[in-house]
Amino acid sequence: MRVLVCDQIVGDKKDEDAMDGLTVAAAQQCVIEAMKKLGAEAVPLSQVLGRVLAEDIRANRDQPPYDVSAMDGFAIRSADVANASAVLEVIEDIKAGDMPRKMLGVGQCARIMTGAPVPQGADAVVRVEDTAVVDDAQVRIQVAVRPRNDIRDRGESMRNGEVVLNAGTEITPGVVGMLAMVKAAEVQVYRLPRVAILSTGDELEGLDDPFDANKIPDANSYALMAQVQALGITPDLLGIARDEPEHLKQMLQRGLQYDVLLVSGGTSVGVHDYVRPTLEALGVQMKFWRVTMKPGHPMAFGVAPLTWVFGLPGNPVSSMVCFEEFVSPALRCITGHSKLFRSTVTAKLARDVKHKHSRTEFVRVLLSKEGDVLVAMPTGDQGSGILRSMAMAEGLLVIPSSSKGIAAGEQVTVQLLSGTEFQAEAGGGY
Amino acid sequence: MRVLVCDQIVGDKKDEDAMDGLTVAAAQQCVIEAMKKLGAEAVPLSQVLGRVLAEDIRANRDQPPYDVSAMDGFAIRSADVANASAVLEVIEDIKAGDMPRKMLGVGQCARIMTGAPVPQGADAVVRVEDTAVVDDAQVRIQVAVRPRNDIRDRGESMRNGEVVLNAGTEITPGVVGMLAMVKAAEVQVYRLPRVAILSTGDELEGLDDPFDANKIPDANSYALMAQVQALGITPDLLGIARDEPEHLKQMLQRGLQYDVLLVSGGTSVGVHDYVRPTLEALGVQMKFWRVTMKPGHPMAFGVAPLTWVFGLPGNPVSSMVCFEEFVSPALRCITGHSKLFRSTVTAKLARDVKHKHSRTEFVRVLLSKEGDVLVAMPTGDQGSGILRSMAMAEGLLVIPSSSKGIAAGEQVTVQLLSGTEFQAEAGGGY
Numbered sequence: 001m002r003v004l005v006c007d008q009i010v011g012d013k014k015d016e017d018a019m020d021g022l023t024v025a026a027a028q029q030c031v032i033e034a035m036k037k038l039g040a041e042a043v044p045l046s047q048v049l050g051r052v053l054a055e056d057i058r059a060n061r062d063q064p065p066y067d068v069s070a071m072d073g074f075a076i077r078s079a080d081v082a083n084a085s086a087v088l089e090v091i092e093d094i095k096a097g098d099m100p101r102k103m104l105g106v107g108q109c110a111r112i113m114t115g116a117p118v119p120q121g122a123d124a125v126v127r128v129e130d131t132a133v134v135d136d137a138q139v140r141i142q143v144a145v146r147p148r149n150d151i152r153d154r155g156e157s158m159r160n161g162e163v164v165l166n167a168g169t170e171i172t173p174g175v176v177g178m179l180a181m182v183k184a185a186e187v188q189v190y191r192l193p194r195v196a197i198l199s200t201g202d203e204l205e206g207l208d209d210p211f212d213a214n215k216i217p218d219a220n221s222y223a224l225m226a227q228v229q230a231l232g233i234t235p236d237l238l239g240i241a242r243d244e245p246e247h248l249k250q251m252l253q254r255g256l257q258y259d260v261l262l263v264s265g266g267t268s269v270g271v272h273d274y275v276r277p278t279l280e281a282l283g284v285q286m287k288f289w290r291v292t293m294k295p296g297h298p299m300a301f302g303v304a305p306l307t308w309v310f311g312l313p314g315n316p317v318s319s320m321v322c323f324e325e326f327v328s329p330a331l332r333c334i335t336g337h338s339k340l341f342r343s344t345v346t347a348k349l350a351r352d353v354k355h356k357h358s359r360t361e362f363v364r365v366l367l368s369k370e371g372d373v374l375v376a377m378p379t380g381d382q383g384s385g386i387l388r389s390m391a392m393a394e395g396l397l398v399i400p401s402s403s404k405g406i407a408a409g410e411q412v413t414v415q416l417l418s419g420t421e422f423q424a425e426a427g428g429g430y
Numbered sequence: 431m432r433v434l435v436c437d438q439i440v441g442d443k444k445d446e447d448a449m450d451g452l453t454v455a456a457a458q459q460c461v462i463e464a465m466k467k468l469g470a471e472a473v474p475l476s477q478v479l480g481r482v483l484a485e486d487i488r489a490n491r492d493q494p495p496y497d498v499s500a501m502d503g504f505a506i507r508s509a510d511v512a513n514a515s516a517v518l519e520v521i522e523d524i525k526a527g528d529m530p531r532k533m534l535g536v537g538q539c540a541r542i543m544t545g546a547p548v549p550q551g552a553d554a555v556v557r558v559e560d561t562a563v564v565d566d567a568q569v570r571i572q573v574a575v576r577p578r579n580d581i582r583d584r585g586e587s588m589r590n591g592e593v594v595l596n597a598g599t600e601i602t603p604g605v606v607g608m609l610a611m612v613k614a615a616e617v618q619v620y621r622l623p624r625v626a627i628l629s630t631g632d633e634l635e636g637l638d639d640p641f642d643a644n645k646i647p648d649a650n651s652y653a654l655m656a657q658v659q660a661l662g663i664t665p666d667l668l669g670i671a672r673d674e675p676e677h678l679k680q681m682l683q684r685g686l687q688y689d690v691l692l693v694s695g696g697t698s699v700g701v702h703d704y705v706r707p708t709l710e711a712l713g714v715q716m717k718f719w720r721v722t723m724k725p726g727h728p729m730a731f732g733v734a735p736l737t738w739v740f741g742l743p744g745n746p747v748s749s750m751v752c753f754e755e756f757v758s759p760a761l762r763c764i765t766g767h768s769k770l771f772r773s774t775v776t777a778k779l780a781r782d783v784k785h786k787h788s789r790t791e792f793v794r795v796l797l798s799k800e801g802d803v804l805v806a807m808p809t810g811d812q813g814s815g816i817l818r819s820m821a822m823a824e825g826l827l828v829i830p831s832s833s834k835g836i837a838a839g840e841q842v843t844v845q846l847l848s849g850t851e852f853q854a855e856a857g858g859g860y
Binding site: 099164171177180183215218315390 | 475479490526527547586587588594601602603604606609610611612613615632633634635643645646647648649651652653656657660744746750802820821822847
């Protein structure tokens with residue numbers, strides 16, 4: 001039986017310290033072990049891009065349905081053109097969608113279009129560029145060809161009944177093409193989660209609230225919204241819970257109606273942080289509430305009967321980094337994906353980066369190319385309040401907790417932030 | 431004045447051969463030169479992810495609006511804690527969103543939360559972990575700190591009125607966070623094009639048509655639909671134009687009401703191909719109709735008064751490759767992006783790839799990692815009818831036209847197919 005990190009900590013060791021400071025890798029494992037795929041639903045082909053197949057897809061015919069020409073040209077008998085410069089009689093004109101009406105005899109050929117069925121008697125196609133018109137009824141074939149030349153065999157692309165796409169396949173444009181090819185107008189894919197986003201804190205000003213110089217605009221709700229959208233999911237924004245126990249409780253109760261609840265702020269150790277006790281009072285089993293990372297130390301995760309709950313830091317940069325490391329893999333997992341983590345690249349560090357603490361650090365970087373070598377340049381001030389550094393960043397440079405700093409020129413691992421590319425294993429060597 | 435490839439060919443050289451066989455690079459240049467950005471429109475923050483800003487965005491306040499604590503802890507006078515183990519009087523409790531009511535005197539401190547304003551008289555913050563409670567009204571500070579310790583300066587993140595995001599910025603989740611931070615509930619972004627997709631050919635069976643073993647399902651319309659969707663644009667599918675001049679003309683006329691028309695099939699040299707002459711009769715100025723590439727030789731591009739027209743090969747793999755090389759950069763360009771082309775990676779080729787012709791070849795490959803080295807493995811049969819090879823592919827290995835083949839172990843350039851990552855220049859060394 002596999003070792004469950006969370007249960008081990010919660011059930012066996014009851015180790016408050018461990019829960020209070022999991023490594024990034026242990027926290028990721030804890031989150032992923034708590035996930036399970038959502039059910040399947042039927043979705044029309046126009047809306048399946050990016051989703052994951054929940055069923056095997058079979059071919060509904062041989063494709064092509066008969067031997068067809070791979071080129072515009074002439075269907076011939078290869079024996080007739082063994083000597084270059086053979087002149088053949090054109091007995092028919094076959095285009096894609098036509099069925100041939102005649103059988104080729106010796107010295108005969110048919111004009112044929114790409115994708116059109118090869119007539120009986122023919123065993124090869126000569127492309128039009130290798131022929132010359134003699135008159136309306138005759139053509140000169142200027143090359144010798146082997147049998148099967150430029151013929152696509154019946155069933156070459158797919159054979160009736162065979163599985164052409166397996167359950168678990170992520171639906172790319174090429175997969176959409178394949179689904180259309182087998183006329184799958186509607187397919188079973190894993191359902192998307194209903195995701196709620198809640199910000200907390202009296203200091204926050206909502207997007208539609210009047211300007212108050214003493215408040216801080218709620219950036220978290222929208223940055224998280226966009227991170228969820230980037231995974232193809234449309235979240236609901238619940239707004240801002242005030243630092244008032246009853247209001248917070250009502251908002252969290254609303255959030256616990258969803259599959260996934262993201263709460264930002266209120267998970268730190270201060271006396272005003274009600275989020276963790278309120279969640280626990282509402283039946284959420286907290287799995288951890290601190291991770292030894294920077295930014296993002298106060299990062300919590302818990303499980304309720306209906307809902308996976310992520311407590312993200314109040315600070316926008318920390319919240320976004322924690323989303324990338326924990327929420328994004330979780331959302332990928334429950335929607336059926338097998339590649340859960342951001343793609344990584346190896347890059348050369350452009351300047352020294354200090355590392356004086358014992359937490360895994362995520363440094364926002366820009367990437368550029370020097371010849372074939374990728375170069376990672378930190379985006380300037382890495383203060384966790386500097387959201388601009390996250391807006392500019394193309395990747396997160398991962399500094400392992402044990403590092404004593406990295407010198408300019410050394411090789412580093414960078415998680416790519418843009419794009420929807422993911423890989424099977426978490427990269428970065430935490 | 432810059433050299434315009436298309437005009438040079440059409441206007442000066444009148445070189446049918448050149449139009450009939452542009453290199454990939456020349457054809458890309460021709461397409462991009464014919465593009466211009468669409469206009470701007472106001473879009474709410476919930477729908478701007480992936481779009482491009484058409485306006486500079488300015489900060490609407492200092493952020494933070496005053497000096498704030500970077501930690502949960504105690505605001506102190508640094509001079510008071512020069513000796514470790516100072517005991518200070520707690521005169522106030524300041525949380526985020528509160529304004530301090532008192533000024534610190536000698537030997538006094540205030541309990542303070544992350545993000546809360548630093549009171550007058552204080553010049554540093556000591557985090558709670560470095561303190562010990564003495565009683566309700568007193569705390570022991572266990573470390574000496576320097577002035578400004580754990581204080582975030584007013585305006586550190588942004589200063590009122592400064593440009594925080596430039597026009598031309600692609601809107602990532604971090605940018606959405608920044609926009610929320612300056613309370614940009616609605617922003618000016620470049621408009622998305624109206625895109626029409628039309629398939630041609632009597633051999634095609636529509637997705638909702640009854641099964642006919644002698645026909646070929648129309649995969650192109652849906653693969654192209656998904657490729658357009660992957661760029662954040664919802665296209666209209668016009669259906670299938672039959673090989674009948676009047677029907678084709680009507681369908682093309684409908685398509686010419688759009689910003690971009692993608693026609694697949696019917697651009698090859700066969701006698702049944704009416705698409706090019708019909709487009710020309712409808713006023714489309716054809717810029718080229720062949721590109722020296724494989725797959726994808728019959729690839730056409732033209733310009734009408736309202737519409738950019740792409741004539742894509744009828745074969746689904748060729749059509750998808752041509753979309754990647756020509757249509758995708760064009761759609762990126764008109765929607766305001768500066769990074770138009772697929773990201774490329776350098777990989778080691780897993781097995782020999784032959785190259786016997788003089789066209790640029792795009793080989794579908796899978797990518798895997800051997801340690802830090804990316805390995806590119808062709809996806810098996812590269813026949814242009816094998817759509818499965820495109821559905822499986824993670825990238826396109828670019829073989830330059832001059833190549834005599836590439837041996838296993840050599841370094842190759844691969845354009846990444848998945849993801850929404852793009853780079854400024856076309857990679858691949860065509």
